[in-house]
Amino acid sequence: MSSLDMELTVNGRAVKRPAKARMRLLDFLRDELNLTGTKEGCGAGECGTCSVFVDGKLVKSCLMPAAKANGATIETVEGLAKRGGLTYLQQAFHKTGASQCGYCIPGMVMAATGALRENPHAGLDEIKERLGGNICRCTGYSKIFEAVELARDVMNGALPVTALDGPGAGASYIGNNVRRLDAPSKVTGALKYAGDMVMPGMLHMQVLRSPVAHALIKSIDISEAEAMPGVECVITADDVPGEDGFGVFVHDQPIMARGRVRYVGEAIAAVAAVDVETAMAALGKIKVEYENLPAVFDAEAAMASGAPVLHDYAPDNIVKHIPIRKGDVEAGFADAELVVEQSYETQPVEHAYLEPEAGLAYVDHDGVVTVISPSQNITHHRHMLAKIIDRPINKVRFIMSPVGGGFGGKEDMIYQGMLALAAMKSGLPVRLVFTREESIISTAKRHPARITYKMGLKNDGRITAVEFRMISDGGAYGLSTEGVMRKAAILSCGPYDIANVKIDTHGVYTNNTPSGAFRTFGAMQAQFATESHLDICAGKLGLDPFEIRRVNMMRSGASTHTKQKLGSVSLGLALEAAEKASGWESGPSVARGGVRGDLGRAGNREPCTLGARIRTSHDVDTKEDIA
Amino acid sequence: MSRKCRGRGMAASWYGIARTATIDRAGAWAELDDGGTAKIVTGVTEIGEGILTVLAQIAAEELGVRPEDVTIGDNDTARSPEAAHAGATRQTYMIGNSVALACRDARVRLDAEIADHWGVDSGSLKAFDGEIWAEETNLKMTMEEAVDICKKRGVVPVGSGSFTAHGTGLDPEDGSGSPWQAYVFGCQVAEVEVDIVTGEVQVLGIWAAHDVGRAINPRGVEGQIEGGVVQGLGQALMEDYKLEDGHTTTHGFAKYILPTSLDVPQINSILIEDPDPLSPLGAKGIGEPALVPTAPAIMNAIYDAIGVRITSLPATPEKILAGLVAKREQEGTRHHAAE
Numbered sequence: 001m002s003s004l005d006m007e008l009t010v011n012g013r014a015v016k017r018p019a020k021a022r023m024r025l026l027d028f029l030r031d032e033l034n035l036t037g038t039k040e041g042c043g044a045g046e047c048g049t050c051s052v053f054v055d056g057k058l059v060k061s062c063l064m065p066a067a068k069a070n071g072a073t074i075e076t077v078e079g080l081a082k083r084g085g086l087t088y089l090q091q092a093f094h095k096t097g098a099s100q101c102g103y104c105i106p107g108m109v110m111a112a113t114g115a116l117r118e119n120p121h122a123g124l125d126e127i128k129e130r131l132g133g134n135i136c137r138c139t140g141y142s143k144i145f146e147a148v149e150l151a152r153d154v155m156n157g158a159l160p161v162t163a164l165d166g167p168g169a170g171a172s173y174i175g176n177n178v179r180r181l182d183a184p185s186k187v188t189g190a191l192k193y194a195g196d197m198v199m200p201g202m203l204h205m206q207v208l209r210s211p212v213a214h215a216l217i218k219s220i221d222i223s224e225a226e227a228m229p230g231v232e233c234v235i236t237a238d239d240v241p242g243e244d245g246f247g248v249f250v251h252d253q254p255i256m257a258r259g260r261v262r263y264v265g266e267a268i269a270a271v272a273a274v275d276v277e278t279a280m281a282a283l284g285k286i287k288v289e290y291e292n293l294p295a296v297f298d299a300e301a302a303m304a305s306g307a308p309v310l311h312d313y314a315p316d317n318i319v320k321h322i323p324i325r326k327g328d329v330e331a332g333f334a335d336a337e338l339v340v341e342q343s344y345e346t347q348p349v350e351h352a353y354l355e356p357e358a359g360l361a362y363v364d365h366d367g368v369v370t371v372i373s374p375s376q377n378i379t380h381h382r383h384m385l386a387k388i389i390d391r392p393i394n395k396v397r398f399i400m401s402p403v404g405g406g407f408g409g410k411e412d413m414i415y416q417g418m419l420a421l422a423a424m425k426s427g428l429p430v431r432l433v434f435t436r437e438e439s440i441i442s443t444a445k446r447h448p449a450r451i452t453y454k455m456g457l458k459n460d461g462r463i464t465a466v467e468f469r470m471i472s473d474g475g476a477y478g479l480s481t482e483g484v485m486r487k488a489a490i491l492s493c494g495p496y497d498i499a500n501v502k503i504d505t506h507g508v509y510t511n512n513t514p515s516g517a518f519r520t521f522g523a524m525q526a527q528f529a530t531e532s533h534l535d536i537c538a539g540k541l542g543l544d545p546f547e548i549r550r551v552n553m554m555r556s557g558a559s560t561h562t563k564q565k566l567g568s569v570s571l572g573l574a575l576e577a578a579e580k581a582s583g584w585e586s587g588p589s590v591a592r593g594g595v596r597g598d599l600g601r602a603g604n605r606e607p608c609t610l611g612a613r614i615r616t617s618h619d620v621d622t623k624e625d626i627a
Numbered sequence: 628m629s630r631k632c633r634g635r636g637m638a639a640s641w642y643g644i645a646r647t648a649t650i651d652r653a654g655a656w657a658e659l660d661d662g663g664t665a666k667i668v669t670g671v672t673e674i675g676e677g678i679l680t681v682l683a684q685i686a687a688e689e690l691g692v693r694p695e696d697v698t699i700g701d702n703d704t705a706r707s708p709e710a711a712h713a714g715a716t717r718q719t720y721m722i723g724n725s726v727a728l729a730c731r732d733a734r735v736r737l738d739a740e741i742a743d744h745w746g747v748d749s750g751s752l753k754a755f756d757g758e759i760w761a762e763e764t765n766l767k768m769t770m771e772e773a774v775d776i777c778k779k780r781g782v783v784p785v786g787s788g789s790f791t792a793h794g795t796g797l798d799p800e801d802g803s804g805s806p807w808q809a810y811v812f813g814c815q816v817a818e819v820e821v822d823i824v825t826g827e828v829q830v831l832g833i834w835a836a837h838d839v840g841r842a843i844n845p846r847g848v849e850g851q852i853e854g855g856v857v858q859g860l861g862q863a864l865m866e867d868y869k870l871e872d873g874h875t876t877t878h879g880f881a882k883y884i885l886p887t888s889l890d891v892p893q894i895n896s897i898l899i900e901d902p903d904p905l906s907p908l909g910a911k912g913i914g915e916p917a918l919v920p921t922a923p924a925i926m927n928a929i930y931d932a933i934g935v936r937i938t939s940l941p942a943t944p945e946k947i948l949a950g951l952v953a954k955r956e957q958e959g960t961r962h963h964a965a966e
Binding site (some may be wrong): 042044046047096097100101102127128129131132133134135137138139140141142143144145169172173174175176177178179180181182213214263264295297322323324325326342343344345346347348349350352368370374376377378379380382394396397398399400402403404405406407408410411436437440441445446483486487489490491494495503511512513517519520521523524527528530531532535536545546549553554561562563564566567568569570571573574575577578579581582584589591592593594596598599600603604605606607608 | 628631632633634635636637638639640641642643647648670671672673674675676677679680683684685687688693694695697700702703704705709710711712713714715755756797799800801802803804805806810811812813814815816818820829831832834835836837838841842843844845846847849850852853854855856857858859861862866867868870872873874875877878879880881883885887888889891892893894895897899901904908914915916918919920922923924926927928930931932933934936938939940941
């Protein structure tokens with residue numbers, strides 16, 4: 001492969017070394033200079049995790065060919081502060097809790113550093129604008145804004161440097177805003193995520209994925225790929241020595257497709273080779289013969305008789321049905337003075353953690369198969385992998401690397417099995433780093449839901465009965481669907497004391513991307529319906545939204561929909577606190593936005609308007625009026 | 628109707644803490660180490676939520692050291708006790724309480740030796756921020772000295788803890804059961820501005836009141852609420868993983884739209900502390916519950932602003948505009964009928 005002799009300055013040091021022609025500046029920094037503080041989040045210039053300064057200008061290094069940086073002066077997150085130290089801005093991130101998983105943070109620190117270099121007096125709107133090219137999935141950005149404003153004020157002398165100090169011991173470390181212990185490692189880029197880790201002799205894995213949604217695999221021919229120089233091994237389902245299957249509740253998914261693929265993006269085979277390019281080239285040499293099967297892409301269609309069946313054990317395509325019954329709903333509806341029916345729908349949602357899946361596996365000197373990955377459940381992964389590779393449980397070791405965002409999406413053992421098999425087969429350490437596209441097509445989403453809701457109420461707002469039915473597309477494999485259906489059912493009708501409920505949640509197999517665990521585990525979908533429905537009903541009854549909830553809320557000692565007797569119930573406190581803090585003006589739930597008097601109070605931000613938010617000090621205020 | 632219409636909505640929520648409808652458990656080991664430092668080993672920690680710091684605070688409080696003196700975080704199935712998974716809003720509750728119990732166990736060992744050394748009752752010993760003392764005496768020393776004395780007496784001050792949460796399974800027919808021993812409740816108010824020409828919705832303010840039992844690190848709790856709210860906002864207004872015959876059409880961040888710094892509202896968090904009576908710390912959790920009421924609060928606010936009820940997420944500009952058209956037609960029909 002052709003290469004270019006690079007001469008440039010990186011973090012104040014002269015660097016002279018060749019760069020392969022295909023390299024992006026990001027690869028050169030990470031792979032050649034081991035400056036792994038610069039992260040790859042999307043590889044498409046969308047997320048900003050790879051931000052660096054090139055000749056003083058903020059650049060997304062995934063979009064810049066290394067060759068273009070020849071002769072340039074580069075500054076990365078590692079170069080911002082003296083070794084072992086933190087800049088004011090980094091200290092401010094530490095102080096405010098601006099880093100959570102930390103994966104976006106080096107890029108965020110770079111963008112914020114750039115913002116304050118461009119305008120040391122930048123206001124909040126300008127700070128937001130200048131951070132607009134950097135995505136954070138954990139923090140909600142709020143503590144990041146606070147950090148940049150704090151650093152600005154310290155740098156301008158408006159606040160003393162001591163404003164960056166921690167809170168001290170006080171009377172207790174409980175209830176104390178102790179600064180995050182892991183923040184310094186995150187704001188400097190020092191923390192190594194799995195994709196940053198290297199081992200001597202390490203191989204690189206690439207995965208062949210299904211281009212079809214539902215098909216039998218008639219044959220896989222790996223001979224040509226296996227024979228390629230630089231390829232150490234090719235693995236398929238045939239390399240699994242034990243009982244092949246993983247999943248959080250039902251172990252219905254093989255490590256790689258076993259005779260049949262059930263969704264687009266499902267792993268078919270994997271190659272471990274001396275570098276990523278060789279592994280990728282080898283994927284092109286694997287020949288797979290598919291025989292297409294009828295596919296089903298809609299949950300309700302999958303429940304109909306005659307629908308294509310995905311898994312033999314579930315001929316009705318039902319992953320899980322959770323019923324909850326309490327009281328007598330028919331009597332409850334008969335007793336009602338108002339009955340309201342409405343259906344609701346929620347969409348599949350991507351976790352979009354900034355760290356794509358990555359892992360590193362090796363077999364140690366004692367024959368222990370070891371997998372390092374940002375797994376949210378190393379305990380369960382160890383149990384499953386031991387069965388899959390047919391080893392005693394103490395010969396399987398899972399190490400949880402720093403997790404660059406999980407939100408439930410890293411509970412599934414979606415790739416760790418392939419890494420283990422390749423390490424066992426090759427005898428060498430093997431690393432796999434997903435691209436963003438690979439992460440999106442192959443890993444779980446939040447369950448989409450279709451909910452039908454029927455609620456009976458008295459004129460005073462008291463709920464007499466609820467019938468709740470939810471159908472969720474679980475996709476091609478079970479993953480967490482069973483648990484999601486259970487939690488959705490238990491929490492469905494909200495924290496309200498309802499004598500008569502009939503609840504059914506159904507998780508269904510289809511040939512779509514699997515659905516899985518995602519922050520709230522079904523509760524969000526279900527309560528979206530309940531809380532929307534309550535407002536609709538309040539509108540019909542002329543009640544205030546808080547009032548209808550207070551009329552029905554569970555109080556201490558209440559019995560839940562599953563007939564659990566509760567101890568202390570804090571809902572009344574939460575309602576009161578939100579109502580008071582927001583200065584809520586009481587009134588019926590009837591689209592009274594045009595007449596209500598509680599809008600635009602403190603606690604809101606200004607609306608964004610089109611046009612630049614970056615202003616020089618002599619710009620006149622041209623804020624658009626609200627018509 | 629003005630072009631920019633504002634409105635407010637609210638939604639309440641509830642959530643269960645730790646694993647659902649099953650018994651949950653977590654283990655931890657603790658050691659008071661040389662120099663008055665401490666080692667904590669447990670099977671699962673940080674996924675970004677700040678649990679490392681929370682656990683260090685808990686260990687510091689229980690052991691009488693400083694959080695920065697606590698070494699923690701080697702999550703390794705071959706080297707640390709089982710603590711299961713990082714999810715289910717269980718970290719503070721399950722791992723936090725197991726760490727507290729492990730530290731208390733280590734303190735029993737240390738305190739027995741120090742009490743004997745001083746000739747006082749071990750019940751009179753208190754420790755905080757690197758020092759240990761006997762109440763109502765002038766006896767006081769650093770934890771560094773205390774650990775040194777303990778070890779010279781032949782005892783390594785180690786401890787272990789296991790914490791259990793007693794959930795029960797659901798009846799397969801009527802679903803009855805006690806899925807969690809701790810519940811949290813919350814409420815959010817959203818204020819929005821809807822542009823009726825473009826259909827764009829901006830969320831300007833969120834007031835989020837959540838019961839967390841006991842806030843170990845209030846700033847960390849706020850961070851969880853802010854992150855949860857913005858994920859809820861993403862789901863409410865823009866995020867949509869789309870498939871056509873099993874093939875996604877949203878395979879990158881150029882197509883899959885996420886909230887950025889310009890989309891987020893001002894988030895006003897109100898922490899409520901209704902302590903859990905069944906656990907040593909009284910803390911519950913916040914990771915997942917913070918997200919639950921956001922989307923419905925926003926939908927209710929959109930309705931308040933423009934009288935359009937969005938029942939299918941996300942509330943894209945296209946859906947808002949279609950809703951406005953339908954509403955005008957309906958009003959026109961009604962108006963017509965009244966004539």
